[in-house]
Amino acid sequence: MSVVVIGAGQAGFQLAASLREAGYEEPITLVGDEPVLPYQRPPLSKAYLKGEVGVDHLELRPAAFFADHRIGLAHGRVVAVDRAARRVTLEGDGKLPYGHLVFATGARNRVLPVPGAELDGVFYLRTLAEADAVRAVLPAAGRVVVIGAGFIGLEFAAVARKLGHEVVVVEAAPRVLGRALGGVMSDFFAGEHRAMGSTLMLGAGVARLVGEGGRVVAVETAEGERVAADLVVVGIGVVPNVELAAAAGLSVDNGIAVDARLLTEDPEISAIGDVASYPSRHADNVRVRLESVQNAADQGRCVAARLTGRAHDYTAVPWFWSDQADLKLQMVGLSRPGDAEVVRGDPASRRFSVFRFREERLVAIESVNRPADHMLGRRLLTGIPSLTPAQAGDEGFDLKSLLA
Ligand code: FAD
Structure with missing residues (x-):
């Protein structure tokens, strides 16, 4: 039974590698729409951004690994899934049949929903291409404004301060890292970022980005305050890439809905990683969708185990890390x-x-x-x-x- 994985990120890569490790002999194809080898994202807002490591350090394995393990890497975008015919359609109309299909499509940046968001000088930080774009312009940007005090925004803020830039963080919520942490840790991190020299504007919604000649020059808050900016980095969360699954008739509930074994209602389709919404034992069996390397990798391992005859529920303890200064x-x-x-x-x-x-x-x-x-x-x-x-x-x- 051939396995096709849509999305060649952390989760898709791990699934393919774990299948081969478990002795799976059938064809495996990873289809990914980024024009590079599968890579890890965490350094994009840390060591890679600082210029401490190169692209080779990000790659999950060198090209030879995929050839040696007979893992097909197809660069391109899947545009449709035909469940009855069990095949996917690639952009350009190529078809790929599957025995088992895995959605590992991850998530994409939530776009800032205000006027001026499309100006030059406004960046996001999810893909290698986006990190390269930020790296290219950062040295010339004296005043940096970060929109969103989540992990990526604050990791970026710490790097930008370290590199000597003026940093203002604008956050709509009353505290930093509020979605993930309790008040004690959140207050601690706010204090640390202030001590690093960043200005934190908490409880400040962004009303619009102000441009001159097509380039951002300031961020304006809902209160009408203007913060001058040479560069704006937006980190306001992500949206799971569920559209393909939804169009194929699969259930979506803040992510592609899977059961405790990470299987959709179609017995030949699984979903893993940032895109999967699953009932977690660690959340009183309520559905959660996690955005972490641990979750992506362990879910890849879990589906590989099922496909090689060792099915079990996904019960891994969730964990996460973030490096800031x-x-x-x-x-x-x-x-x-x-x-x-x-x-x-x-x-x-x-x-x-x-x-x-x-x-x-x-x-x-x-x-x-x-x-x-x-x-x-x-x-x-x-x-x-x-x-x-x-x-x-x-x-x-x-x-x-x-x-x-
Ligand atoms: P992704 O890595 O997003 O991979 C999905 C891939 O599928 C993408 O390449 C996407 O382009 C592709 N794709 C989507 N749709 C299609 C389609 N139709 N056809 C073909 N390809 C498609 N986690 C931690 O635990 N610790 C950290 O410190 C940390 N730091 C991070 C820093 C940054 C800057 C970012 C962006 C993330 C960080 N994370 C961190 C989160 C972690 O990287 C993600 O949880 C993880 O990458 C999720 O893996 P995934 O395979 O589910 O999704």
Whole structure:
């Protein structure tokens, strides 16, 4: 049974590599619409942006790997899926039959919905091409405005400050990283970015971008405040690439809807990575759609296991990291607004963790420069953790004793 994967990113690559690792012998084709080898995105807003590493460092494997493992790489865009005939149509009208089809189409940038968003000097940061475009203009941009204080916006802000640019971050929500983190960690990061020299404008919606001669010169907030800009980077989240699946009649629910085994309602079609919405054991079996390397890679592994006769539910503990200046933020588990926060360690030491509890049950850990807490959390959250809030907050309590 041939496997066709739409999307040659982190998830698609991992699926193909894991299939071969498991001894799968049938044809595998990765169809990707970016004109490069499959690559990892995290360095695009970190080391690659700073110029510390080149493209070769981003590639998930060199070209020879794909040839050696008989993984076909087709550069192009899939424009239609015919489920009855079990084949996909590529742009230009080429057809590719499949035995099993996997959507690994990822997500695309949410476009800033205000006048002036199309001006020159406005950039996004998702693809290698976009990172290259930012890298090319950044040295000449004295004043940088970042719209959105999410992970990508703040990682970029930290790099831009390090390179000596003036940085203003404009965020509509009242706090930074508000979608992912509790108040303690969020306040800590706001303080750190201010200490780096960035100006944070929180609770400030963007009304429009102001241009001169077709080029952005300022960002105007809803309050009418103007912030001068030579360069604007927009990081306001992503939209999952579900249209192809929806057109093929598959269910969509904030992502392509799959079951606990990552299968759509069509037994010959799976979905993985940023585009997949699945019921998570770590979210009380509510559907979630995660945007992380861990999730993309582990879901690729899970589907590879199913296709090679070792089907199991996808239950991997979600984890994520973000590097901002010398701060390594790591998160494990899934928290919700309202989950209690118990701090372990002293935030002033820039090395501490926040344990998140829901009804006295540990659900997530957010750590800064404390990888041991994170690693322990990954093990604790695999089962049903017995850690109490009092133990979490007590530095004298040995967390490792819970693993014995
Ligand atoms: P993608 O990597 O987006 O790959 C999907 C691919 O499918 C894309 O190449 C897309 O162009 C292609 N495609 C879509 N539609 C079609 C079509 N019709 N035909 C052909 N091809 C198609 N995660 C972390 O855990 N830690 C980090 O520090 C971190 N940093 C990040 C920094 C940046 C700048 C970005 C953008 C992301 C970061 N992430 C990070 C998130 C992580 O990179 C993503 O979660 C991961 O790449 C998702 O993998 P994916 O394969 O699902 O999607």
